Amino acid sequence: MPWSRMPAVSAVSALLVATSVVTTAAAPAPAPRPVRDSVHTAGRVEDGGDVLRYSWPGVYFEGRIRGTGVGVVLDDPAADYDVQVDGATVATLVTPGRTTHWIRGLRDAAHTVRLVKRNDTPWSTSSFGGFVATPGGAVLARPAARSRQIEFIGDSLTAGYGNLSASRECDGEQLKRTTDADVSYGALTARGLRADYQINAYSGQGMVRNYNGSSPEVNYRSFYDRALLNVPGDVWKNPGTWRPQLVVVHLGTNDFSTPVNPGEPWTGESLAAAYRSAYSGFLTKLRQRYGTATTILAVGTGPFAGHVEQVVRERTGAGDRRVRLWALDTSGLDFTGCHWHYSARDHRLLADRLTAFLADLPIRW
Structure with missing residues (x-):
């Protein structure tokens, strides 16, 4: 309720209400989920928390989402990628730079998504920031590693x-x-x-x-x-x-x-x-x-x-x-x-x- 519409209260009560509001607003936001927790990769990556960094060719990331679309968070000025959904290649990204590339129009269901680095770019460092779901969707538990x-x-x-x-x-x-x-x-x-x-x-x-x-x-x-x-x-x-x-x-x-x-x-x-x-x-x-x-x-x-x-x-x-x-x-x-x-x-x-x-x-x- 806006302050201008609050009913009359005593000074002590107002102070208690104000203190309660300030305390609630100051509560820390939940820590962001590390990228590695939501994707499976066997590649040589360095974990930066909000991104995974890598250089070798063929590095791939696999995830699961529920919803009608998935975003692929990348920062890579040098390499090319394929994006695969449910086993089919749906996009090839050519030196995507810093972007979130969206694949939309999926059936509203659970999907597997795979991102793979196509070429070798040893002079550059690539960064992957994870998969994100469209509004109303969700990122699901990562796929299991293969034995x-x-x-x-x-x-x-x-x-x-x-x-x-x-x-x-x-x-x-x-x-x-x-x-x-x-x-x-x-x-x-x-x-x-x-x-x-x-x-x-x-x-x-x-x-x-x-x-x-x-x-x-x-x-x-x-x-x-x-x-x-x-x-x-x-x-x-x-x-x-x-x-x-x-x-x-x-x-x-x-x-x-x-x-x-x-x-x-x-x-x-x-x-x-x-x-x-x-x-x-x-x-x-x-x-x-x-x-x-x-x-x-x-x-x-x-x-x-x-x-x-x-x-x-x-x-x-x-x-x-x-x-x-x-x-x-x-x-x-x-x-x-x-x-x-x-x-x-x-x-x-x-x-x-x-x-x-x-x-x-x-x-x-």
Whole structure:
């Protein structure tokens, strides 16, 4: 009731009423619900409370809402996204910037919603602020995590580089728009096996030597521990929920696909030796991180196949029976993605071949 319409009261009563009003108005608002409490993700994210920050390609977020619409809260000037509702892609967001993108006109019911980062943007940090419901709706409890987990480690071939392109010739803009980690062999394999997954892939990076000898001061191993790739010294803090039963390592194309340039500190022999040594050390790191029950699948193909095979043979000879070699078969691939990368068709073929190979492994799912 407005003060001007209050009935006459004594000074003491008025003071009591005023005090009561002030006390009620000063009560703190409920703390906002952390984004992580309402979405499921298996990706490497840093929890900022009201946002989740990340850099790797293929990071996805899954939620549930009730109502006729859902808003997707993003702050990302660099990456592209697909928004999926009840399993169907309903929007592709191209470098959305800072926005809440709304999907409206849904049936008034419960819906599952999924947001997935399509491309690799290691120079930028992406931020997701959660899903929000339209008025009258509600954000429901997050979906349950899957019991199976797979981690994919690699370069542009694993990231889905230019896999949707209709041509091998691509400029920078075409490459960004036609890269989709969600239809890479890793994502397809994991979803077929009903597994949560990470795609920790960085285009152009090698185990010891990057594509054409670029940026010799770093390599893939310089970035592997990070959640935010453009933040030197960043270290992803595993919340304790990421315990993959399978890790797939596909690194070596960039090390060996281009000739050693004048001025690089390599000969063919020394590069091969350094690659094998670094690869073995990296597998040791993975084994220490994830334990003896995790199967590590080392991918060997092309000019580095023999080196990977040698590393695996040495490790199994030393007693590590859960390191296996996958001799990736490239027969029948068309390599019509940007710059001779795997096409979407190639990724489907590889996912089928990998799934068949995994069926014969004693993975402790």
